[in-house]
Amino acid sequence: MQTKITIIGAGAAGLFCAGLLGQQGHDVTVIDNGKKLGRKILMSGGGKCNFTNLNVEANHYISENRHFCKSALKRFSQWDFIQLVNQYGIAYHEKDHGQLFCDNSAQDIVDILVKECQKGQVKFMLKTQLEDVNEEQQGFKLSTSQGCVYTDKLIVATGGQSMPALGMTAIGYKIAEKFSIPVVPVKAGLVPFTLHKPLLAVLSTLAGIALSVEVSNERISFKENLLFTHRGLSGPAILQISSYWQAGEAITINLLPDFNFEDDFKPLLDNNRNQSLKNCLAQILPKRLIEALIQLNLIVDLTVKQLTPTQQQALYQTLTTWNVIPNGTEGYRTAEVTLGGVSCDALSSKTMVAQKQPNLYFIGEVVDVAGWLGGYNFQWAWSSAFACAQAL
Numbered sequence: 469m470q471t472k473i474t475i476i477g478a479g480a481a482g483l484f485c486a487g488l489l490g491q492q493g494h495d496v497t498v499i500d501n502g503k504k505l506g507r508k509i510l511m512s513g514g515g516k517c518n519f520t521n522l523n524v525e526a527n528h529y530i531s532e533n534r535h536f537c538k539s540a541l542k543r544f545s546q547w548d549f550i551q552l553v554n555q556y557g558i559a560y561h562e563k564d565h566g567q568l569f570c571d572n573s574a575q576d577i578v579d580i581l582v583k584e585c586q587k588g589q590v591k592f593m594l595k596t597q598l599e600d601v602n603e604e605q606q607g608f609k610l611s612t613s614q615g616c617v618y619t620d621k622l623i624v625a626t627g628g629q630s631m632p633a634l635g636m637t638a639i640g641y642k643i644a645e646k647f648s649i650p651v652v653p654v655k656a657g658l659v660p661f662t663l664h665k666p667l668l669a670v671l672s673t674l675a676g677i678a679l680s681v682e683v684s685n686e687r688i689s690f691k692e693n694l695l696f697t698h699r700g701l702s703g704p705a706i707l708q709i710s711s712y713w714q715a716g717e718a719i720t721i722n723l724l725p726d727f728n729f730e731d732d733f734k735p736l737l738d739n740n741r742n743q744s745l746k747n748c749l750a751q752i753l754p755k756r757l758i759e760a761l762i763q764l765n766l767i768v769d770l771t772v773k774q775l776t777p778t779q780q781q782a783l784y785q786t787l788t789t790w791n792v793i794p795n796g797t798e799g800y801r802t803a804e805v806t807l808g809g810v811s812c813d814a815l816s817s818k819t820m821v822a823q824k825q826p827n828l829y830f831i832g833e834v835v836d837v838a839g840w841l842g843g844y845n846f847q848w849a850w851s852s853a854f855a856c857a858q859a860l
């Protein structure tokens with residue numbers, strides 16, 4: 469089979485790029501190993517797809533080349549995608565931090581992408597696994613589970629490694645390496661932490677408890693919810709910091725992000741002098757969490773009036789700078805994104821083409837650009853797809 473443009477991956481980036489290219493009059497074929505289009509979109513945002521964010525900025529993305537994403541994000545911004553969503557009359561709402569979700573279902577976003585592809589007469593080869601790519605005199609020979617496909621131009625939109633159960637493969641990185649394009653080492657991002665056994669034994673009893681915290685390390689901090697789970701720590705605050713975490717490093721959890729010592733914490737203690745510390749703190753933190761902190765010897769359960777001013781300060785310090793060293797992360801099984809990928813330095817930020825391989829393009833999550841939680845990863849998929857389509 470011979471095609472002009474082949475896109476590998478019918479995810480957010482591949483489908484959006486295919487629709488644009490088809491409507492520009494190109495002959496486009498999309499190959500995907502799954503049965504359905506846009507499978508990750510369908511399970512995103514709890515089934516409601518957090519399709520973009522009102523506050524898209526380059527510093528909400530992680531990459532070895534932090535400037536790379538700027539050009540594409542500028543040329544196809546969140547407002548452009550919102551316009552498309554409006555054009556299709558899809559109802560959506562804003563959640564915390566500018567996150568936009570479908571009111572109805574993530575299927576609405578897949579339907580938009582499929583209709584855009586239909587308008588452009590895009591062809592699909594589903595249940596087709598790409599196994600290898602070789603350079604031909606003009607273009608590439610693709611070896612797939614359904615035979616060979618010859619294509620003039622190849623767009624790699626194979627995503628990251630998260631959710632391996634969905635059929636994710638490392639083929640995108642292998643293609644890059646085959647053409648001497650560097651790949652930044654990959655690891656799971658936006659992923660829950662696991663804990664060392666002794667700490668897990670205590671904290672797993674808190675599974676299901678969520679509270680607003682500020683989590684930080686030396687590089688960044690996030691004020692969001694933390695969720696205790698049977699396996700460790702999760703919730704938006706943890707997912708966000710996981711993308712900035714190095715193995716072995718501690719994270720610092722401020723359990724009282726809205727409490728100031730003089731104005732809030734000391735008056736609380738002074739007004740409850742005859743109570744046990746446990747009961748006093750239960751006014752501002754879940755009681756089971758306080759019991760866990762006592763069990764971990766981080767707090768001594770005295771009567772409040774027994775605390776000296778220095779001990780009051782120390783208690784506040786303990787609650788606002790709780791250092792936890794995660795055992796690791798849950799890995800790709802539950803990660804929302806893959807950090808690392810095809811090196812931005814080897815690609816054009818304007819067109820996504822490989823600098824040394826004029827007919828080879830990389831878009832979406834396979835590239836070393838990973839967004840924060842909150843619709844940033846889909847926006848990168850739309851923006852990078854648009855940049856690529858404009859170039860062809």
Ligand code: FDA
Nearest residue numbers: 477479480481501512513518598626627832833843845846
């Ligand atoms: P994507 O992974 O979507 O698509 C790649 C496609 O290539 C897949 O269909 C795959 O099967 C196919 N493929 C791979 N190897 C192949 C091969 N060898 N042969 C053929 N086909 C192959 N982001 C966000 O902004 N808002 C959100 O709400 C969420 N929610 C969310 C929930 C969950 C559970 C996850 C795991 C992730 C998210 N994300 C998210 C992240 C977001 O889903 C992700 O960044 C984009 O889907 C990436 O889009 P791509 O098109 O780059 O890859």
